[in-house]
Amino acid sequence: DGGITQSPKYLFRKEGQNVTLSCEQNLNHDAMYWYRQDPGQGLRLIYYSQIVNDFQKGDIAEGYSVSREKKESFPLTVTSAQKNPTAFYLCASRDISKYGYTFGSGTRLTVV
Amino acid sequence: AQSVTQLGSHVSVSEGALVLLRCNYSSSVPPYLFWYVQYPNQGLQLLLKYTSAATLVKGINGFEAEFKKSETSFHLTKPSAHMSDAAEYFCAVSPGGYQKVTFGTGTKLQVIP
Numbered sequence: 001d002g003g004i005t006q007s008p009k010y011l012f013r014k015e016g017q018n019v020t021l022s023c024e025q026n027l028n029h030d031a032m033y034w035y036r037q038d039p040g041q042g043l044r045l046i047y048y049s050q051i052v053n054d055f056q057k058g059d060i061a062e063g064y065s066v067s068r069e070k071k072e073s074f075p076l077t078v079t080s081a082q083k084n085p086t087a088f089y090l091c092a093s094r095d096i097s098k099y100g101y102t103f104g105s106g107t108r109l110t111v112v
Numbered sequence: 113a114q115s116v117t118q119l120g121s122h123v124s125v126s127e128g129a130l131v132l133l134r135c136n137y138s139s140s141v142p143p144y145l146f147w148y149v150q151y152p153n154q155g156l157q158l159l160l161k162y163t164s165a166a167t168l169v170k171g172i173n174g175f176e177a178e179f180k181k182s183e184t185s186f187h188l189t190k191p192s193a194h195m196s197d198a199a200e201y202f203c204a205v206s207p208g209g210y211q212k213v214t215f216g217t218g219t220k221l222q223v224i225p
Contacts, residue, residue, distance in 0.1 A: 042217040099163055100146055103155030
């Protein structure tokens with residue numbers, strides 16, 4: 001079955017460390033997105049990519065970086081510059097002809 | 113510019129009662145509208161979408177929503193709540209295409225036995 005795979009499901013980061021969250025899709029979708037979810041704040045867009053080797057900042061890109069070297073993959077790096085990284089991170093992809101997003105199951109990042 | 117307002121961060125209903133989750137939108141162009149459901153520690157699943165066809169949209173799990181342009185609303189309803197409906201529900205709006213989708217802050221639905 002096609003879908004989006006996020007790994008790991010749980011991730012712990014020490015202060016000052018960079019960590020990378022994986023997102024892989026086999027849906028052949030062109031567009032991919034990263035959202036951050038905090039209680040009571042809904043989903044906030046971090047970065048998105050509409051095509052390989054191109055990506056744009058979302059609403060809260062500071063402290064994050066991404067790459068899009070392959071259509072299937074859109075990893076997110078949470079850098080040490082992100083002061084409050086503890087959150088639930090969701091990856092999504094989109095087929096322009098079908099509207100809506102397909103979401104992965106998320107990665108919960110905790111700073112220890 | 114676009115935005116979504118979900119009225120009520122928490123809604124409680126009795127099992128078998130009507131479910132009504134409210135969503136009002138703001139959009140400078142004809143919008144595409146969505147409802148998603150999220151179970152704890154999981155991703156979001158698309159319940160239904162409005163894409164300028166019929167104003168009454170039917171989705172999965174017995175949910176439906178009606179697009180009312182005059183009220184700028186897209187409320188989600190289900191005639192009879194089931195225990196398995198307990199989850200968080202998100203309304204979202206997009207101008208279409210690859211344009212950004214903007215999500216509301218979510219409504220947690222509690223179903224009381």
